[in-house]
Amino acid sequence: MSHRLLALVLALLATGASAEERPSRADLQRALALHERSVVRVRGPREAGPGIIVGAEGQVLTSVRHVSLDAAQVEYDGRTLPATVVLANGSLKVAVVAAPAGDYPAAPVRVSSESPTGQWLIGIVRGRGKQKDRPEAALARKAPEPFIDVDLALPPGSPLFDTNGRLVAVSVQRKGRGCRALPLESVRRQLAASQQVATP
Numbered sequence: 001m002s003h004r005l006l007a008l009v010l011a012l013l014a015t016g017a018s019a020e021e022r023p024s025r026a027d028l029q030r031a032l033a034l035h036e037r038s039v040v041r042v043r044g045p046r047e048a049g050p051g052i053i054v055g056a057e058g059q060v061l062t063s064v065r066h067v068s069l070d071a072a073q074v075e076y077d078g079r080t081l082p083a084t085v086v087l088a089n090g091s092l093k094v095a096v097v098a099a100p101a102g103d104y105p106a107a108p109v110r111v112s113s114e115s116p117t118g119q120w121l122i123g124i125v126r127g128r129g130k131q132k133d134r135p136e137a138a139l140a141r142k143a144p145e146p147f148i149d150v151d152l153a154l155p156p157g158s159p160l161f162d163t164n165g166r167l168v169a170v171s172v173q174r175k176g177r178g179c180r181a182l183p184l185e186s187v188r189r190q191l192a193a194s195q196q197v198a199t200p
Contacts, residue, residue: 023120023163028135030165031122035133038107039124041075042066042083042097042157050157051097052167056106058099061170061187063156064088067095074099087187087194092146093156093172094182096191107159110166111184116140116148121160121168123152123179138178140169146186151178 023031042051042062051062051074060074060083067085074083074097083097122137138151140160150160154171160181162168169181 021120021163023122023137027163027165028122028137031161032124032133032135034107034161034165034167035124035135035159037105039159042095043073043075043080044068044071049155050159052157052159052170053104053106054096054109054167055098056104058083058102058104059086059106060097060099061157061159062095062097063170063172064090064093064095065156067097072097076104087190089190092182092186092190094170094187094190096187107161107167108165109184110162110164110168111188112168113185115142116162116168116183117142119168120163121150121152121181122163123150123154123158123160123171125153126155137163140181143180147172147180147182149175149178150181153177154179154181 038053040051044067047065049066051060054061072083074081081099083099086098087096117140119140120137121140124133125136127133140148143149158171159167160169169183171179171181173180
């Protein structure tokens with residue numbers, strides 16, 4: 001597991017500036033395509049919800065609500081796969097689980113030490129009834145560190161993309177008519193700390 005954790009930490013070291021213009025229709029459609037390709041369902045003993053593949057070896061970022069202390073299941077490509085919990089942090093409200101080793105469609109990521117506050121982020125809002133899921137954009141707003149608030153009604157575990165189609169944060173809690181989200185930089189720091197503890 002240590003090798004897979006290190007691979008994920010290295011994958012999350014990618015950086016880059018984000019455009020601050022309002023997302024175009026093409027930006028929204030790109031986010032929808034990434035969502036359809038890389039979002040899975042994570043199931044724990046009590047709850048289930050979305051997660052997004054962030055590592056090509058099967059690592060999935062999700063809400064801590066969707067896992068138990070040591071296990072979860074990942075529903076991917078019509079299969080239910082057993083998954084190991086790599087990280088579960090109650091204060092950050094996130095978890096990372098690892099599905100069986102394989103080749104998975106990981107979402108491109110952007111990790112930055114700068115907060116995405118004031119930047120446009122894109123999430124996929126579930127359609128009601130027969131309506132299709134639709135991409136929507138909103139500005140990230142300041143929230144208690146290290147979180148941000150986004151006026152998009154996304155369930156915990158849902159991804160938030162920048163206008164270049166890169167994953168930048170994950171929803172961790174419903175907040176009014178929107179959600180509270182955690183930027184990937186905080187996830188990277190926790191994974192790096194876990195890797196240091198795991199390495200003798």
